Amino acid sequence: xINIDWKPDKNSNMPLYRQxxxxxxxxxxxxxxxxGAKLPSQRKLADIFEVNRSTLIEAIDxxxxxxxxxxxxxxxxxxxxxxxxxxxxxxxxxxxxYIKSGVYEPxxxxxxxxxxxxxxxxxxxxxxxxxxxxxxxxxxxxxxxxKVADDISSLGYERTKGSLELRKIISNYxxxxxxxxxxxxxxxxxxxxxxxxxxxxxxxxxxxxxLVEKPSYIKSINVFESAGxxxxxxxxxxxxxxxxxxxxxxxKETPILYTIPTFQNPTGIVMSENxxxxxxxxxxxxxxxxxxxxxxxxxxxxxxxxQTLKSxxxxxxxxxxxxxxxxxxxGMRVGWVIGPEAVIDRLGDVKMQTDYGASSLSQYxxxxxxxxxxxxxxxxxxxxELKSRRDFTINLLHEYFYDLAEWNVPKGGFYIWLKLxxxxxxxxxxxxxxxQGILINPGYIxxxxxxxxxxxxxSYASYSEMHIGIKKLSEIVRKLI
Amino acid sequence: xINIDWKPDKNSNMPLYRQxxxxxxxxxxxxxxxxGAKLPSQRKLADIFEVNRSTLIEAIDxxxxxxxxxxxxxxxxxxxxxxxxxxxxxxxxxxxxYIKSGVYEPxxxxxxxxxxxxxxxxxxxxxxxxxxxxxxxxxxxxxxxxKVADDISSLGYERTKGSLELRKIISNYxxxxxxxxxxxxxxxxxxxxxxxxxxxxxxxxxxxxxLVEKPSYIKSINVFESAGxxxxxxxxxxxxxxxxxxxxxxxKETPILYTIPTFQNPTGIVMSENxxxxxxxxxxxxxxxxxxxxxxxxxxxxxxxxQTLKSxxxxxxxxxxxxxxxxxxxGMRVGWVIGPEAVIDRLGDVKMQTDYGASSLSQYxxxxxxxxxxxxxxxxxxxxELKSRRDFTINLLHEYFYDLAEWNVPKGGFYIWLKLxxxxxxxxxxxxxxxQGILINPGYIxxxxxxxxxxxxxSYASYSEMHIGIKKLSEIVRKLI
Ligand SMILES: Cc1ncc(COP(=O)(O)O)c(C=O)c1O
Ligand SMILES: Cc1ncc(COP(=O)(O)O)c(C=O)c1O
Numbered sequence: 005x006i007n008i009d010w011k012p013d014k015n016s017n018m019p020l021y022r023q024x025x026x027x028x029x030x031x032x033x034x035x036x037x038x039x040g041a042k043l044p045s046q047r048k049l050a051d052i053f054e055v056n057r058s059t060l061i062e063a064i065d066x067x068x069x070x071x072x073x074x075x076x077x078x079x080x081x082x083x084x085x086x087x088x089x090x091x092x093x094x095x096x097x098x099x100x101x102y103i104k105s106g107v108y109e110p111x112x113x114x115x116x117x118x119x120x121x122x123x124x125x126x127x128x129x130x131x132x133x134x135x136x137x138x139x140x141x142x143x144x145x146x147x148x149x150x151k152v153a154d155d156i157s158s159l160g161y162e163r164t165k166g167s168l169e170l171r172k173i174i175s176n177y178x179x180x181x182x183x184x185x186x187x188x189x190x191x192x193x194x195x196x197x198x199x200x201x202x203x204x205x206x207x208x209x210x211x212x213x214x215l216v217e218k219p220s221y222i223k224s225i226n227v228f229e230s231a232g233x234x235x236x237x238x239x240x241x242x243x244x245x246x247x248x249x250x251x252x253x254x255x256k257e258t259p260i261l262y263t264i265p266t267f268q269n270p271t272g273i274v275m276s277e278n279x280x281x282x283x284x285x286x287x288x289x290x291x292x293x294x295x296x297x298x299x300x301x302x303x304x305x306x307x308x309x310x311q312t313l314k315s316x317x318x319x320x321x322x323x324x325x326x327x328x329x330x331x332x333x334x335g336m337r338v339g340w341v342i343g344p345e346a347v348i349d350r351l352g353d354v355k356m357q358t359d360y361g362a363s364s365l366s367q368y369x370x371x372x373x374x375x376x377x378x379x380x381x382x383x384x385x386x387x388x389e390l391k392s393r394r395d396f397t398i399n400l401l402h403e404y405f406y407d408l409a410e411w412n413v414p415k416g417g418f419y420i421w422l423k424l425x426x427x428x429x430x431x432x433x434x435x436x437x438x439x440q441g442i443l444i445n446p447g448y449i450x451x452x453x454x455x456x457x458x459x460x461x462x463s464y465a466s467y468s469e470m471h472i473g474i475k476k477l478s479e480i481v482r483k484l485i
Numbered sequence: 486x487i488n489i490d491w492k493p494d495k496n497s498n499m500p501l502y503r504q505x506x507x508x509x510x511x512x513x514x515x516x517x518x519x520x521g522a523k524l525p526s527q528r529k530l531a532d533i534f535e536v537n538r539s540t541l542i543e544a545i546d547x548x549x550x551x552x553x554x555x556x557x558x559x560x561x562x563x564x565x566x567x568x569x570x571x572x573x574x575x576x577x578x579x580x581x582x583y584i585k586s587g588v589y590e591p592x593x594x595x596x597x598x599x600x601x602x603x604x605x606x607x608x609x610x611x612x613x614x615x616x617x618x619x620x621x622x623x624x625x626x627x628x629x630x631x632k633v634a635d636d637i638s639s640l641g642y643e644r645t646k647g648s649l650e651l652r653k654i655i656s657n658y659x660x661x662x663x664x665x666x667x668x669x670x671x672x673x674x675x676x677x678x679x680x681x682x683x684x685x686x687x688x689x690x691x692x693x694x695x696l697v698e699k700p701s702y703i704k705s706i707n708v709f710e711s712a713g714x715x716x717x718x719x720x721x722x723x724x725x726x727x728x729x730x731x732x733x734x735x736x737k738e739t740p741i742l743y744t745i746p747t748f749q750n751p752t753g754i755v756m757s758e759n760x761x762x763x764x765x766x767x768x769x770x771x772x773x774x775x776x777x778x779x780x781x782x783x784x785x786x787x788x789x790x791x792q793t794l795k796s797x798x799x800x801x802x803x804x805x806x807x808x809x810x811x812x813x814x815x816g817m818r819v820g821w822v823i824g825p826e827a828v829i830d831r832l833g834d835v836k837m838q839t840d841y842g843a844s845s846l847s848q849y850x851x852x853x854x855x856x857x858x859x860x861x862x863x864x865x866x867x868x869x870e871l872k873s874r875r876d877f878t879i880n881l882l883h884e885y886f887y888d889l890a891e892w893n894v895p896k897g898g899f900y901i902w903l904k905l906x907x908x909x910x911x912x913x914x915x916x917x918x919x920x921q922g923i924l925i926n927p928g929y930i931x932x933x934x935x936x937x938x939x940x941x942x943x944s945y946a947s948y949s950e951m952h953i954g955i956k957k958l959s960e961i962v963r964k965l966i
Contacts (some may be wrong), residue, residue: 035801137639158618159816320516335640335845363844364816
């Protein structure tokens with residue numbers, strides 16, 4: 005719980021131990037470090053502050069003498085009080101207990117780690133599922149924002165389902181994916197993750213099973229599980245999720261299936277046209293609703309992927325989710341859900357209650373991006389860029405991993421699902437790698453059982469980082485064998 | 486569940502009944518109106534479409550003959566099938582059942598109604614808790630956006646707690662409210678509503694009591710109740726929430742108190758300096774955490790309100806919430822929570838899992854607004870504008886409501902809490918009013934028992950609308966007596 009990103013200044017006149025005492029005092033008296041929190045071990049602290057053990061002990065002793073920390077208990081050094089609370093009549097609330105009592109699960113510790121490491125300096129991110137800043141269309145964004153600035157005449161709360169203007173534009177935009185949807189059956193969300201969150205709180209109930217591909221993106225986030233659902237993994241072959249396995253795993257109570265049919269995360273698999281038809285047929289027959297997460301559809305390299313499941317849906321069983329995160333900007337937080345109006349109304353009503361709707365600034369920008377045609381033009385170029393990054397990365401793998409791993413060659417999207425042929429501990433690999441400045445996503449965060457995979461993303465790192473990163477990674481793997 | 490915002494075209498060559506048939510067919514076959522949904526009564530439909538009853542019956546009969554709708558059941562006309570599902574092998578999922586099974590409560594029907602009516606044309610919104618488009622600082626926003634467009638070099642996922650840049654700026658900004666907080670104890674949220682949502686999912690548990698002022702904004706939204714908490718109302722006097730009443734209502738298990746100490750919504754009450762000191766003292770003693778919702782602080786008219794509760798907090802018991810919604814733009818969805826770092830980390834981790842963070846476009850804009858000084862300058866002018874709106878509205882009340890109601894004269898914020906002296910049914914008043922084009926917020930959506938209040942907001946409607954609206958409203962009240 006305690007984060008330290010500070011070091012004493014070796015050029016200062018103030019003794020090092022004194023600087024450390026002041027730093028910790030400030031953290032405690034400013035209530036940033038709460039009573040009950042544990043400090044890292046003395047050895048670790050000395051490492052973090054880059055001081056001798058004796059300097060650190062001097063500082064710790066002084067803090068103990070103030071009654072702020074206590075090192076006698078077996079659990080290490082603990083914050084036991086703070087200057088003001090000694091004076092005041094009461095004590096701080098037992099926040100640790102509060103933190104443990106919320107229904108939401110904490111993120112997997114590996115994910116928390118990744119989230120943090122992504123912002124370290126000088127780390128090569130072979131893992132990140134977003135576009136490289138190098139690919140950011142700065143000029144077009146400038147054009148869009150200046151148009152938006154001209155157009156905006158107020159920025160109040162939006163309608164329950166999001167800006168009508170944007171919904172009309174999306175209604176038109178998804179036609180090219182074979183989807184016919186009027187603005188009233190579209191909900192604007194703050195990214196597709198929020199769509200999943202809303203679905204879990206609005207139309208599913210605790211105890212429900214959610215069928216998902218094995219492995220899947222959804223496994224790496226707690227969104228359904230925190231709402232009390234259980235994930236049930238369904239295996240895939242090269243054509244996508246296996247129908248036979250779905251039938252084996254459903255019963256009358258199974259409420260929903262989540263799939264990423266196109267350029268799946270993490271495997272890159274594209275569900276074939278036939279499989280799509282079968283899936284729709286069987287789910288219609290079984291009255292099993294489908295969540296179609298279509299985040300990567302636009303990012304094909306040589307030919308368009310098969311049409312959306314939604315376009316084949318004649319009974320309103322598909323809830324379709326789209327997003328701007330993977331094509332343009334994850335930070336804009338603009339996505340959409342399309343489905344039967346009654347369901348969309350329900351999701352919108354709950355959205356209203358959780359955050360009053362997505363940023364209208366982002367909605368304006370999204371509307372302008374698409375309606376101006378800039379979005380389509382930009383994506384056309386993006387496809388070439390991504391393809392070239394894929395080729396470059398596959399070549400690197402041939403050079404450094406030819407004897408270490410197997411992989412697919414993705415036809416779109418961001419990811420290569422690298423299967424190690426050598427027996428090593430992937431968790432160890434993850435830890436060794438980041439310590440050497442290379443961040444990878446270990447396969448186990450996506451899967452239902454241990455595996456020996458790594459997800460490599462070619463969308464984020466620069467070409468030179470990619471080269472250095474993959475080379476180093478192969479060296480670490482070789483050492484671990 | 487069925488929304489109709491369409492009318493047949495009387496100038497078209499196509500007969501009216503045929504246009505209606507085609508419209509409804511399209512809605513059904515496009516799965517927007519789902520099987521099992523009920524149509525409005527024939528009389529209502531005729532009204533909505535502005536056609537004769539006989540024209541409507543002709544259309545309905547044709548739709549029946551297709552097997553799409555059925556009018557025999559007692560519940561009215563119901564959609565029983567759609568063309569494609571007749572052909573397909575399966576049936577639509579029972580979406581109505583899904584919609585009922587989610588844990589989240591639907592919004593109060595009055596609130597759903599208000600949310601919808603706010604977007605009707607020609608409605609005078611005496612109720613809306615946001616700034617009038619007339620007050621929108623278009624030019625300054627243009628300056629800000631053009632600066633932002635220059636600065637942005639990519640828009641990826643933000644850090645867990647939000648943009649570090651913005652958190653530094655907020656850390657500095659809240660100093661003037663006596664708050665000392667480092668960026669790591671600040672979480673950026675998509676508005677304060679989301680802060681409450683995160684608190685309820687992260688550090689409270691189902692069954693917990695939440696103490697709140699009576700009446701309160703929080704009563705009008707389901708955020709805590711949908712997460713399984715119960716609201717317990719604590720009465721107020723003119724100095725704010727009553728300490729005696731808190732003590733009567735807490736026990737060892739009471740986890741948290743929610744308060745809007747400054748320009749409270751809906752009463753406009755400002756908690757006095759003494760009451761603030763008492764509240765902090767007693768909550769510290771009882772180890773009862775406080776959520777301080779400070780949305781309206783900046784909007785004082787003649788003198789600054791007393792300092793924040795957070796500034797008086799020596800034990801980390803206050804979670805402080807701020808927002809840009811009431812001062813600048815509700816659509817930007819930018820707010821912040823300040824508290825002990827461990828709590829903020831926990832809220833941030835859950836935020837990450839629900840929507841990956843607030844719009845970075847909005848965060849950039851917020852940072853630029855504040856750091857450029859434009860925010861402060863603009864708010865200075867805004868105070869005068871709002872004060873003049875308050876005076877205007879109070880004068881109107883003197884003219885039209887002198888014998889009908891009592892009211893406070895708010896010293897800041899948006900609201901006048903109008904207490905009717907005459908005995909009428911406020912729900913009836915609400916309904917009659919909107920039918921005549923005037924939207925008010927009935928007091929019962931904020932309170933724990935029936936009351937005879939209305940919340941009038943002087944922030945939104947134009948001066949002339951305000952005049953027409955208050956005059957008409959008084960006439961409706963008089964008719965109802
Ligand atoms: C399949 C899939 N869906 C959704 C998301 C999240 O996207 P958004 O930024 O729209 O919430 C991701 C991000 O990695 C993804 O891979
Ligand atoms: C006291 C109070 N807090 C919070 C909000 C919601 O604000 P936000 O737009 O920041 O979610 C409102 C809006 O009416 C309010 O009155």
